[in-house]
Amino acid sequence: MRIAAEFDALYGARPEGVWAAPGRVNLIGEYTDFNEGFVLPLALPHTAVAAVSRRDDGVLRLHSRDIEGAAGGVVQAEVDALAPGSVSGWAAYPAGVVWALRDAGHAVGGADIHLASTVPTGAGLSSSAALEVVTALALDELYGLGLGRPALAVLAQRAENAFVGVPCGVMDQMASACATEGHALFLDTRDLSFRQVPFDLAADGLRLLVVDTRVKHALGDGAYAERRAGCEAGARALGVRTLRDVSIAQLDDALRKLEGETEAVRRCVRHVVTDNDRVARVIALLDGGDPRAVGALLVEGHTSLRDDLRVSSPELDLVVETAVGAGALGARMTGGGFGGSAVVLVESERADAVSAAVTGAFAAAGYGVPGIFAAVPAAGARRVG
CATH class of the missing domain: 3.30.70.890 (GHMP kinase, C-terminal domain)
Known part of the structure; x- marks a missing residue:
């Protein structure tokens, strides 16, 4: 797998795993999610992919192959020092997820993360949610947190709201985390109940x-x-x-x-x-x-x-x-x-x-x-x- 080989070349070891999370397109229901209303998105084949390994020294290292705005270098931060505003640009999305998980009391330490994405940025297709959700899912599995998909989506949304500073609703993260192939996701954003609608x-x-x-x-x-x-x-x-x-x-x-x-x-x-x-x-x-x-x-x-x-x-x-x-x-x-x-x-x-x-x-x-x-x-x- 190309991204695993790139991770090895970048960080000097193979990753513990590789995860993917899609962008989404919303069929109907716009600006309704932060009003606790209804939406009907579907996941796209375009994904953010993350190769990830844990670190035991409290250091977070982030690298992107091709995400627009990434300068090509590794962004490094101490997880204990993460706070809203402490990381900017594309790296704020995965860093914000680490912060949100830790702020919610979950035992997440350092990590090496290498990202690539085929979700167009700035196109209204939730490229940011894909970055957040793929990071959350990887860390959930690696650190054995046992969080369900809706819980991961809510934490990813909090990362975007409180860490990045975008007051989005939860639709994008729920679609990326919970959609299934061949279906649209009929989501009630008040209680996060959803139904997979054949599409x-x-x-x-x-x-x-x-x-x-x-x-x-x-x-x-x-x-x-x-x-x-x-x-x-x-x-x-x-x-x-x-x-x-x-x-x-x-x-x-x-x-x-x-x-x-x-x-x-x-x-x-x-x-x-x-x-x-x-x-x-x-x-x-x-x-x-x-x-x-x-x-x-x-x-x-x-x-x-x-x-x-x-x-x-x-x-x-x-x-x-x-x-x-x-x-x-x-x-x-x-x-x-x-x-x-x-x-x-x-x-x-x-x-x-x-x-x-x-x-x-x-x-x-x-x-x-x-x-x-x-x-x-x-x-x-x-x-x-």
Whole structure:
């Protein structure tokens, strides 16, 4: 295995094991996870891979083969000295997991970690969660912690929230840790209960395309945090724990109660409540054997993200408009927005034509060439060597 050989060349010994954790794409349910709502992601074949060995001297050494932003050298830290802000850049994600495990009282010592990743960074496909989850799973096994997958996901989320400083929800980490091949993960982010939903679009003559606009986003820049703050302000004003507690039937009354709040808060509330409802409607369609009807809900979701939450971008809007105009059943931006990726639901025989139309529209607009690939539900985190 290439990564094990690289570890040996880097650290002078073979690793104790090799683990992999995937990125994810979210079919529906955006900005709902930190509101304790519903989401429907699926794991991608793209993974972060980690070769790892324990150390008994309290030293953490981190190296990346190809993660964007890695300078090529080894990042070293004392595990006892790890604290939010003590490690920056790409290394903050695995270092943050070590810190979160130790801060939660788990007996984790030093480690040598060599990482590689095929998950595109800044594309809204959870490259950071893949780094966190693969690190958490490796250390859980090596140090015999016996933590379940949801517990590892929560600790990985805490690493990103408290150590890296991105106030994300738990969807990305849960998808990376718990997804199964051939399924989408219907997740209730309040209690972390989930159901594996069969998702074999090919059998229905369909394809789900991921279009990476190659416009990089950085969720730590404050825009994501602003939307989260808007959601929390709406919940406080309505007297509920989170916006999860506002049903679609209660939305009109809730918006009337929010007349004294800013329009931004009202828009956040409207998006989250309607997107939670869209997740339920998509699940009903999939359970009922009508996946084609999901397309209209994707477009509806994109409109809400664009107009209410205002997290889209010209490139993402162009993908959705062009794909639907070229015959796709539906499309929407996915992930945190401000760039990144969109998903497109299309009949298999129209996939090439839709892809060509999107590529052509980007060229005509003076944008770079987008990356386009079919999303096939893959396995979650696992040991691979």
